[in-house]
Amino acid sequence: MKQEIAFIKREELKEKPDTASLGFGKYYSDYMFVMDYHSQNGWYDPRITPYEPLTLDPAAMVFHYGQAIFEGMKAYKAADESIQLFRPEKNMKRLNDSCDRLCIPQIDEDFLLRAIKQLILTEKDWVPDGEGTSLYIRPFIFSTETYLGVRPANQYKLLVILSPSGAYYGDQLSPVKIYVEEQYVRAVIGGVGHVKTAGNYAASMKAQEKADANGYAQILWLDAKENKYVEEVGSMNIFFKINGEVVTPKLNGSILPGVTRDSVIQLLRHWNIPVREEKISIEEVYAAHERGELEEVFGAGTAAVISPVGELNWNDDTIVINDHKIGQLSQDIYDEITGIQLGKKEDPFNWTVNVAAVEV
Structure with a gap:
């Protein structure tokens, strides 16, 4: 997919939340990525737009037959101030596996990853740098066609939204x-x-x-x-x-x-x-x-x-x-994985991707 990603500027930016009170999934950044699908022309109109509510027809098939899938990823502020992703290609492949099982058209994994990187660079100021924090990334796809018959839809929408987040369970390592x-x-x-x-x-x-x-x-x-x-x-x-x-x-x-x-x-x-x-x-x-x-x-x-x-x-x-x-092993694993994610430890597996170092 060689499409250019359009950018629609927001008139006024949001106030950033206090890092100490982030929680999980409470706040959302200024922009989101959107792309549409129609069976006649495939995936089209990729764009970064202001984060805003969606308008859907009451007969949109997602409401009735549940063709909806998603992924969960994170971006991290590394020790050298770079922004890192952790094994994002695995999430792209799993998203397509979900597409296949739910009869949703496949996405171009390389293109979507490029779009996510571009969105993150647009929103780089939303990547928190406090202990245990990250920018949570939620790509998702759902059917939008207006129809009440039971079959796979012919129209879909793909979005990526970003949420600066703290620990999922509060005290991250409390059992x-x-x-x-x-x-x-x-x-x-x-x-x-x-x-x-x-x-x-x-x-x-x-x-x-x-x-x-x-x-x-x-x-x-x-x-x-x-x-x-x-x-x-x-x-x-x-x-x-x-x-x-x-x-x-x-x-x-x-x-x-x-x-x-x-x-x-x-x-x-x-x-x-x-x-x-x-x-x-x-x-x-x-x-x-x-x-x-x-x-x-x-x-x-x-x-x-x-x-x-x-x-x-x-x-x-x-x-x-x-x-x-x-336990000691749980602590060691946590320290090693988060250390790799934050660029504090050697990455012998080549798991991390520097967002800014890759052409978008």
Whole structure:
């Protein structure tokens, strides 16, 4: 795609929020990227425009049949003041995987990444530099065609919005409490659990309400068929350190292939720490705790990076992990990944991309 990206200037810029009170997903930058699709001419009219509300017809197909997908990425202010992205090509590929599963037209991954870089350079003053902060990047696509028949739409809109954010869970490395869900399921093999579609998250909210009411930060989902094998947490993949080895559920078609998940696995192998991707039941996790071998549990995801787990509740049976303290391995992984993201540590994997150093 050789299209030029148009720029529509905003009349008045917003006041930047206080870095100390950012939270997650509360504030949005001055501009957003927009591009449209029609089956007759493909993706067209790429533009950076002022952030503003959208106008959609009540019969827009997204409202009725849910063709909506998204990605989550971050930009970081590095120690040398440059702006870094972390493995963005993985997000572009996963976005296209989601497009394929939801019958949405494929995007040009290189072009969209170029557009995101251009948007970030336009909004470089929105990239925070406080401890634990970042610029959250949300690309998303949804159907806009006006039609009430059930079929893939012929028209779509792609947007990218930016949100300066702090830690996802507040105190970033304070261990969270996780509720193991028994009644509801997140996804089935053959469904859409392996892609980032909006409906996955809508379906999770009932269980999350129950967890919230009982004082738990997140849900740990079990498999839909046997209701025994661990899958993932609501916003993260999950890892267990058992007797010196790290185990994480194997990707099976109902688990999201997280970019941070893959980074953790590569990092552990680089450190020669045993790591296995395999089915693991909740019974095995509890049995390991009973034997005194469950050393650490942590989640991994873009929003939180690494989130240690201090407590699990399954069928009203509560276990405490590492005395509600972050484990050494969780801390080491967090320090290494964030150090690479911020340019403070060597990047032997070539994971980071300097936004300004790449032609846009």
